[in-house]
Amino acid sequence: MKTNTERLQEEKRKIEYLLEDLASLESYAKDLLNFFPIPICVVSSIGIILEANPALEEISGYQMEELIGKGIEELFKSKDIDEITKEIFGKGSVRGKEATLLTKEKKEIPVNVYARLRKTEEGETIGYFLGFFDLTEIKKFQEQLQTKINELERLREKELILKIRESAKTADIEKKVKELENARKALMNILEDVEEARKKAEEERNQTLAIINNFADGILVFDKEGNLSLINPQAEAFFDVKGRDIIGRSVGELETFPTIRPVAKLLGKEIKKLSRQEAELNENLILEITTIPIVRDKKILGKMVILHDITRGKAIEKMKTEFVSIAAHQLRTPLSAIKWTLKMILDGDLGSLTKEQREFLEKTYQSNERIINLINDLLNVTRIEEGRYIYKPQTTEILPIIESLLKSYEGMIQKKNLTLELKKPPKLPKVKVDIEKISLAIQNLLENAIIYNVPNGKIEITLEDKGEEIQISVKDTGIGIPKDQQQRMFTKFFRGSNAMKIDTEGSGLGLFITKNIIDAHGGKIWFESEEGKGTTFYFTLPTVGKFEEISEFFKMKI
Amino acid sequence: MSQELTKELVQKLLGIKGEVRGVVFRTDREYVLRKKGEEYLEKVEKELEKLGYPIKYEEIKSMNFYPIGLRILSLLVIKEVLNLNDDAIKEMGLVATKSSLIIKILAKFFFSLQRVFATEAPKIWKKHYTIGEIEPVELNEEKKYAILRLKDFKVHKIMCTYLEGYFCGIGQLIIKTSKIESKETKCPFLGDEYHEFLLTWE
Numbered sequence: 002m003k004t005n006t007e008r009l010q011e012e013k014r015k016i017e018y019l020l021e022d023l024a025s026l027e028s029y030a031k032d033l034l035n036f037f038p039i040p041i042c043v044v045s046s047i048g049i050i051l052e053a054n055p056a057l058e059e060i061s062g063y064q065m066e067e068l069i070g071k072g073i074e075e076l077f078k079s080k081d082i083d084e085i086t087k088e089i090f091g092k093g094s095v096r097g098k099e100a101t102l103l104t105k106e107k108k109e110i111p112v113n114v115y116a117r118l119r120k121t122e123e124g125e126t127i128g129y130f131l132g133f134f135d136l137t138e139i140k141k142f143q144e145q146l147q148t149k150i151n152e153l154e155r156l157r158e159k160e161l162i163l164k165i166r167e168s169a170k171t172a173d174i175e176k177k178v179k180e181l182e183n184a185r186k187a188l189m190n191i192l193e194d195v196e197e198a199r200k201k202a203e204e205e206r207n208q209t210l211a212i213i214n215n216f217a218d219g220i221l222v223f224d225k226e227g228n229l230s231l232i233n234p235q236a237e238a239f240f241d242v243k244g245r246d247i248i249g250r251s252v253g254e255l256e257t258f259p260t261i262r263p264v265a266k267l268l269g270k271e272i273k274k275l276s277r278q279e280a281e282l283n284e285n286l287i288l289e290i291t292t293i294p295i296v297r298d299k300k301i302l303g304k305m306v307i308l309h310d311i312t313r314g315k316a317i318e319k320m321k322t323e324f325v326s327i328a329a330h331q332l333r334t335p336l337s338a339i340k341w342t343l344k345m346i347l348d349g350d351l352g353s354l355t356k357e358q359r360e361f362l363e364k365t366y367q368s369n370e371r372i373i374n375l376i377n378d379l380l381n382v383t384r385i386e387e388g389r390y391i392y393k394p395q396t397t398e399i400l401p402i403i404e405s406l407l408k409s410y411e412g413m414i415q416k417k418n419l420t421l422e423l424k425k426p427p428k429l430p431k432v433k434v435d436i437e438k439i440s441l442a443i444q445n446l447l448e449n450a451i452i453y454n455v456p457n458g459k460i461e462i463t464l465e466d467k468g469e470e471i472q473i474s475v476k477d478t479g480i481g482i483p484k485d486q487q488q489r490m491f492t493k494f495f496r497g498s499n500a501m502k503i504d505t506e507g508s509g510l511g512l513f514i515t516k517n518i519i520d521a522h523g524g525k526i527w528f529e530s531e532e533g534k535g536t537t538f539y540f541t542l543p544t545v546g547k548f549e550e551i552s553e554f555f556k557m558k559i
Numbered sequence: 560m561s562q563e564l565t566k567e568l569v570q571k572l573l574g575i576k577g578e579v580r581g582v583v584f585r586t587d588r589e590y591v592l593r594k595k596g597e598e599y600l601e602k603v604e605k606e607l608e609k610l611g612y613p614i615k616y617e618e619i620k621s622m623n624f625y626p627i628g629l630r631i632l633s634l635l636v637i638k639e640v641l642n643l644n645d646d647a648i649k650e651m652g653l654v655a656t657k658s659s660l661i662i663k664i665l666a667k668f669f670f671s672l673q674r675v676f677a678t679e680a681p682k683i684w685k686k687h688y689t690i691g692e693i694e695p696v697e698l699n700e701e702k703k704y705a706i707l708r709l710k711d712f713k714v715h716k717i718m719c720t721y722l723e724g725y726f727c728g729i730g731q732l733i734i735k736t737s738k739i740e741s742k743e744t745k746c747p748f749l750g751d752e753y754h755e756f757l758l759t760w761e
Contacts, residue, residue, distance in 0.1 A: 024620045027660050043663075046670035047735055052663060066593075069657035070731035119667065127667040 062105035219308030326383040445511035450477035572628035577690030586655035588616035652724025709754040
């Protein structure tokens with residue numbers, strides 16, 4: 002029989018064994034829980050996490066003490082956890098339900114949830130175990146697999162289409178193939194034509210470029226925006242520039258180049274219309290500039306500027322003018338001496354003359370006068386051309402000048418039995434003119450109207466107030482000017498073929514001088530004529546007010 | 560070593576009657592390891608050794624009973640070595656509930672607040688300590704508060720702080736809330752007859 006002490010010691014030993022086993026069990030349970038690579042937790046029946054393993058700690062990002070005591074709904078999307086808990090408490094377990102885990106860092110991880118209900122021995126529900134697999138890699142794999150499947154399906158579809166095409170070799174298809182073949186041939190023909198046209202266009206373009214590049218004149222082409230798009234080598238040489246430095250620039254920009262500035266100024270920003278306008282680039286280079294619009298289908302595509310070198314022509318002309326000037330001066334002095342000598346003889350200062358002597362001397366005197374007049378004309382022309390024709394404008398009325406001139410021609414008019422009519426308005430504005438020069442201009446027109454008029458003809462002089470200018474016309478009923486010669490009427494030394502038959506003594510300089518005088522006063526001169534019926538010369542003179550406005554121009558001319 | 564932890568005090572503490580389950584040393588160990596690592600655990604053990612009461616935390620059996628004075632000494636040394644304030648001691652109590660084996664065993668009953676308050680809380684206490692007694696005073700789920708009384712447990716003031724956290728931790732395991740607090744409202748060290756803890760939550 003065991004004593005009480007022995008029994009107590011035995012009980013104590015048993016308890017010690019039990020405690021040791023319990024400690025081992027605790028260690029075992031803990032090791033097992035820690036070992037599990039999948040996240041596991043124990044959840045109370047009211048949804049509080051009571052236990053968790055390191056795997057859950059790791060995937061969720063929460064520390065153990067944060068996890069324990071936390072509501073399980075904080076770890077999953079609310080919809081997911083609602084379904085999971087419903088299923089646990091309804092069916093007792095959850096097997097592989099997909100859900101989304103929410104980490105501490107708000108990251109979403111797809112997981113596959115497993116859970117089992119916990120009950121006491123009495124059957125009382127006390128919570129559940131919950132574990133899950135991370136599906137991230139599986140999901141990735143699924144997506145890759147789905148991509149492959151999709152690719153495979155597409156390939157199958159293609160294969161199927163190919164098979165259908167292969168099997169569908171019907172007459173209809175053959176017909177269509179033939180049609181396609183014909184269409185292809187037609188297309189090829191068109192392409193050949195297009196290619197031929199392209200080659201032709203290219204050849205033409207090359208030819209045009211060759212012409213432009215080898216053209217003796219300089220050429221500038223501006224596009225419709227006013228930017229330089231082409232310059233030929235001759236123009237490059239004129240301006241001493243390289244095309245690549247100025248292509249694409251506007252006229253305004255070109256003005257910054259000193260060698261181009263004179264031309265650019267003449268052209269203006271809008272590239273105005275110019276016809277044979279002179280520009281002196283330097284002492285040794287004078288260009289004549291003409292602008293031409295480039296038009297296609299009535300649309301202006303740009304403007305071309307032609308630069309013609311007139312340096313040599315100008316030099317020759319200058320030399321010629323200088324020669325004429327010198328020759329005229331040299332001739333006039335002895336002719337004047339002859340004139341005064343003849344005058345003295347004719348006046349009887351050197352003794353009386355016989356009738357026959359007087360007739361000869363008078364003819365000589367008149368011939369000498371004509372030569373002096375011719376030389377005066379020549380000198381006027383050279384002065385005009387050399388820019389030495391000095392004007393001294395003054396404000397005056399034009400009518401007295403005309404009336405005075407008419408008076409001096411009364412004898413000639415009567416001799417030819419011409420009728421003279423002067424039409425004038427009651428009042429005319431004043432003009433600002435060089436009286437001597439303007440008299441010469443009107444005189445030339447009057448003389449022509451008298452000389453080339455028919456006997457018993459009529460001369461009609463009309464003065465009209467045109468607002469800012471006065472218009473004067475001299476109308477005759479003379480021989481007229483042949484149509485084919487009308488364009489040259491204002492050029493030097495030109496005389497109409499019919500005029501030369503009537504008067505062999507004219508110099509052909511009168512109208513040239515007249516035009517220059519009218520131009521210099523800011524006026525215009527033109528005529529209307531019909532051979533055998535007569536001619537009307539018109540010219541205008543600006544009124545004083547208008548003259549002041551254009552004085553800059555006037556000064557330039559002077 | 561502070562003036563507080565004198566050999567005399569240690570002697571006095573070890574003279575307190577009553578025992579406590581080894582699990583509390585295990586939770587102390589867990590806390591030190593988590594907060595400061597192995598090095599500090601060794602420091603704590605060395606300090607205890609210096610005081611003449613060496614504790615090898617690893618060898619402590621969760622279910623065995625140990626002198627309650629040793630438990631208090633463990634807390635005081637940890638506080639000293641880790642330089643902890645009252646909040647940290649409170650945190651120790653809170654975290655202890657989450658790694659305590661006994662709590663885990665009892666957690667199966669944590670499905671009813673009423674049951675835990677009325678029945679399990681006194682049991683939990685008895686399963687841990689051989690002295691003292693938990694008395695549920697009032698539970699108002701509507702107003703969200705509970706009052707627990709701890710009688711016959713005047714051991715050391717550090718336990719008052721520790722238990723504030725401990726009851727808070729238990730509360731977290733049974734009440735689904737984002738915020739829960741525990742406060743000692745009565746204390747024998749302040750002249751009261753017993754400890755009284757007020758738990759409030761949102």
